[in-house]
Amino acid sequence: MPSTLSVIEPSALAACCSPVTEGIVGDEAATTLARMFKALGDPTRVKLLSMIAAASDNGACACDMTEPVGLSQPTVSHHLKLLVDAGLVTREQRGKWAYYRVAPDVLGSLAAALRPATG
């Protein structure tokens, strides 16, 4: 069963960026935003995202993320997969370990969608 069914396509990302503060968002944008927010609806995934976002350009190694969140490697890998599937982070395999980076523009787009309307 391919897991790519749940992966957000780049084209959907483009639809996500209209601010929620400027009127009712459309079906596609609401679905994309909700999927990203849902992936962040868990304290462990918020922590993992914060570690990935704070990592150097080399990315954050999965091997470094188990101890800070106090969970097993398989559990951390599961959470990381949900972040990847939601389009929030990207994954790169290098030898034995996977490295994670925040997907380009995603946090900025999410932040922009939440920015309060001015004037």
Place this chain on the structure above:
Amino acid sequence: MPSTLSVIEPSALAACCSPVTEGIVGDEAATTLARMFKALGDPTRVKLLSMIAAASDNGACACDMTEPVGLSQPTVSHHLKLLVDAGLVTREQRGKWAYYRVAPDVLGSLAAALRPATG
């Protein structure tokens, strides 16, 4: 059974605002952020929030929100309660109807938490 158990206290809100991009977030902040993101992890609630955020200072009447999302009044009220409980919006009863506003500073704080680190 009081529903206030799930309500986010203002003191917890203050803990939520450190950017996730500046290092691993603490337990309390991760829990608060995750609860807010979880409340937005549904397309209907994203739409409702967008309508509330775009409403005038008078707030958005529950009576005006059923038709745009195409759901029954009880279902919309349930979704609105989840937004209130997460601390994202406030509710004010005026006569027969409830009016909703975005909670002060909340969207800005959430946006700030997601803003990519610069430099």
